[in-house]
Amino acid sequence: MQHTKPRVIIVGAGFAGIFAARELAGGPCEVLIIDRNNAHTFMPLLYQVATAAVESEHIAAPVRGIIRALGRRAANLDFLMAEVQAVDLAQRVLTAEGQDGNILRLPYDYLLLAPGSVTNTFGVPGADAHAYSLKNLEEAVRLRNHILRSFEAAAWTANPAERLNRLCFIVVGGGPTGVELAGAMAELMAGALKRDFPRLGLDRPCVTLLEAGDDLLPGFPDSLRAYARKKLTALGVDVRVNAQVSSVGPQGVELKDGASLHAATTVWTAGVKGEPLAARLGMPQAPNGQLLARPSLQSPEHDQIFLAGDICRADHQGRPLPMFAPPAIQEGRHAAHNILRLLRKQEVRPFRYLDKGMMATIGKRAAVARLGPLKLKGLPAWLLWLAIHLAYLIGFRNRLFVLANWAVDYFLSERAVRLITRRNPLE
Amino acid sequence: MQHTKPRVIIVGAGFAGIFAARELAGGPCEVLIIDRNNAHTFMPLLYQVATAAVESEHIAAPVRGIIRALGRRAANLDFLMAEVQAVDLAQRVLTAEGQDGNILRLPYDYLLLAPGSVTNTFGVPGADAHAYSLKNLEEAVRLRNHILRSFEAAAWTANPAERLNRLCFIVVGGGPTGVELAGAMAELMAGALKRDFPRLGLDRPCVTLLEAGDDLLPGFPDSLRAYARKKLTALGVDVRVNAQVSSVGPQGVELKDGASLHAATTVWTAGVKGEPLAARLGMPQAPNGQLLARPSLQSPEHDQIFLAGDICRADHQGRPLPMFAPPAIQEGRHAAHNILRLLRKQEVRPFRYLDKGMMATIGKRAAVARLGPLKLKGLPAWLLWLAIHLAYLIGFRNRLFVLANWAVDYFLSERAVRLITRRNPLE
Numbered sequence A, B: 001m002q003h004t005k006p007r008v009i010i011v012g013a014g015f016a017g018i019f020a021a022r023e024l025a026g027g028p029c030e031v032l033i034i035d036r037n038n039a040h041t042f043m044p045l046l047y048q049v050a051t052a053a054v055e056s057e058h059i060a061a062p063v064r065g066i067i068r069a070l071g072r073r074a075a076n077l078d079f080l081m082a083e084v085q086a087v088d089l090a091q092r093v094l095t096a097e098g099q100d101g102n103i104l105r106l107p108y109d110y111l112l113l114a115p116g117s118v119t120n121t122f123g124v125p126g127a128d129a130h131a132y133s134l135k136n137l138e139e140a141v142r143l144r145n146h147i148l149r150s151f152e153a154a155a156w157t158a159n160p161a162e163r164l165n166r167l168c169f170i171v172v173g174g175g176p177t178g179v180e181l182a183g184a185m186a187e188l189m190a191g192a193l194k195r196d197f198p199r200l201g202l203d204r205p206c207v208t209l210l211e212a213g214d215d216l217l218p219g220f221p222d223s224l225r226a227y228a229r230k231k232l233t234a235l236g237v238d239v240r241v242n243a244q245v246s247s248v249g250p251q252g253v254e255l256k257d258g259a260s261l262h263a264a265t266t267v268w269t270a271g272v273k274g275e276p277l278a279a280r281l282g283m284p285q286a287p288n289g290q291l292l293a294r295p296s297l298q299s300p301e302h303d304q305i306f307l308a309g310d311i312c313r314a315d316h317q318g319r320p321l322p323m324f325a326p327p328a329i330q331e332g333r334h335a336a337h338n339i340l341r342l343l344r345k346q347e348v349r350p351f352r353y354l355d356k357g358m359m360a361t362i363g364k365r366a367a368v369a370r371l372g373p374l375k376l377k378g379l380p381a382w383l384l385w386l387a388i389h390l391a392y393l394i395g396f397r398n399r400l401f402v403l404a405n406w407a408v409d410y411f412l413s414e415r416a417v418r419l420i421t422r423r424n425p426l427e
Helices: A015-024 A043-050 A063-069 A071-076 A137-154 A160-167 A176-196 A222-234 A276-280 A325-343 A379-392 A396-412 B015-024 B043-050 B063-069 B071-076 B137-154 B160-167 B176-196 B222-234 B276-280 B325-343 B379-392 B396-412
Strands: A007-011 A030-035 A039-041 A060-062 A077-081 A083-088 A093-097 A103-107 A110-113 A117-119 A169-172 A207-210 A237-240 A245-249 A252-255 A260-262 A265-268 A272-274 A302-307 A358-363 A366-371 A374-377 B007-011 B030-035 B039-041 B060-062 B077-081 B083-088 B093-097 B103-107 B110-113 B117-119 B169-172 B207-210 B237-240 B245-249 B252-255 B260-262 B265-268 B272-274 B302-307 B358-363 B366-371 B374-377
Touching (some): A007 A015, A007 A103, A015 A063, A015 A110, A015 A325, A030 A063, A039 A063, A043 A379, A063 A071, A063 A077, A077 B137, A110 A325, A137 A160, A137 A176, A137 B077, A169 A176, A176 A222, A176 A237, A176 A358, A176 B063, A222 A358, A222 A374, A272 A276, A302 A325, A358 A379, A366 A379, A374 A379, B007 B015, B015 B063, B015 B110, B015 B325, B030 B063, B043 B176, B060 B063, B063 B071, B063 B077, B110 B325, B137 B160, B169 B176, B176 B222, B176 B237, B176 B358, B222 B366, B222 B374, B302 B325, B366 B379, B374 B379
Parallel strands (some): A007 A030, A030 A077, A169 A207, A207 A237, B169 B265, B207 B237
Antiparallel strands (some): A039 A060, A252 A260, A366 A374, B039 B060, B083 B093, B093 B103, B245 B252, B252 B260, B358 B366
């Protein structure tokens, strides 16, 4: 069966890969989705996993479940849980390592590369070693464990300076992820953790948000940026702009202006770069590790290779698109449509990004959103943020459970997932 | 404040420790609960975590949340997340390693030891190395990951014998844990996994349950044991009694009668022994690692040390009590009451186990239960099992979410938590 129809391989089950697969379901091709995880992760809510608000399982949707939910027309879709090792561009064969070291050689007719991105610390000394990152489920759970463990340690630390250090939290990067994480962390400290640790006498959260540029949320309208700054400050976040980090250590960060900030937890949200797999493919790359794409999203030298999501350097109005979910979704769909056109011997079409807007949440009833020319803030923006995030979360059950968690958080200021998971030495 | 009132240290936040702490809340003492985890685990549902039915977070209740839920009267309760290292019986000082290697020396007036139990493989060759265990959350998640990863591997295994091996599952031990796990595993294979892997053509589950004795569920009335055997067989479980395992390897087990069984997954539920901490205390031990107790649950040589839960060798009608939740709960409460009596200069009282019965679930609408002289099976026993497990699960939210998962499982034969989590190399 795999030999009667052309085979499309999709690398990556993120937004780009999953939305591409949905378009290809029922098409005149066999489609194979490859990912190192067996589930699609809803990355916009990773900060909520890190701040004990939602279960990691609830923002992950098993890929086989996504395929199954498409019904009979998805009979041409299959999944392989494996680590992509290399692509032989001349032979059109992808090599992947499956479970137990099983090496699979997979010929393709079309290849859609959507492996995503990883954190970029731009070579700042100590950042890779000491700063936490928030780019996948494991990193989010690791950060949650570290936050909760730091508080457990602080409760039994006699030295006041050491104790304070364990209770403090630095976020590097004032983009949407940094703003959302800093706000959620301040609310966590002022709510559930304050009540869990009555003897620590937590008066106010110790959260610092550092932005190297001159304001938070670059790309947002000025009035929304001012609102975000004001709201974060009201939550107890120490917002510092024009603050460039020169080094990160286990107990805090040094700034370029000579200042030192002390905290047991530093999270780096200040940059992303293309997934390292891209560098091994021998295809033209941008300096940030993205792969260059033609307007059709094809690789410059390979008609049968398409790029989508964070790995894809696509421009919009002369500037690179941000590495957010909406471009990834649109690129994934467009690449799939172009593959279908090639399968039908039609011409590919250029990708055009439809800018529906951008949004970020800060805390309860506080968010900012730009919808085309419309600017929203406060409660309306927050409700819109909730609705859109629930809509794009995959799976009815995940939506229900996340909504239930949000309700508990909203009405009781409670964070449900205050569980420290242990490393498994045997795995 | 810790010096004005006598201090009671409780080691272990399992059933015994938590139920003891609840009795001591508001008492004339300072109470410190110590556990290596920050949460109480509802162990009777570990097999449901292992079979992708419930989230690990939903059967864990953070200890600080349990204390908080007791309200103002729990102001004398505190928690320390640490690994107990030693107890100086003469000086009455407990030594524990907190977070970041912080060593704490904690004097006590009374000590309640309830550290629980670990798997006992009785020296069967290969069992420790190759069999999975189900005694804590990490082990349950590790088993879930292994099951799901084996199916992902099988989907891409060309050799039929190898493929079948990856799909097969052996449970050693026909007690309640073994019966519940085998039934849940058969339902998982016949439901969610069969639909997730349509190309594997899974006709019937490949689950074998091995019991060394002559019937399943020792201690249950014969009619219920026969029902359990019949129901498991109907679910597709190959039930073998008088089957003694002589060795365990990575691809299956060898039996004493010379037979070989092939499976990529073997789970050992055939025995438990006292938590290894007990051996380091220099107190009288039973051969299975339990600590001997006086009828008052005091240690034979130390009036101020009490024992409760799986670590405590207490007898009922001349036989050792099984290492189940009900004895642990009753012992924890009784030990707490005796500590309160000593604090009030009263005499301790002997522990008497009130045998309310025992139960095990097999699958949908199928369970067995003995309530005093009453025997239940099928739907009534299953409903009772659901009600009692929900009642003892700690936390309203956990109950709600577990119930929601059960409903999805019941009506859709769906298993929600089919997520393979990754080991975190940095943690």
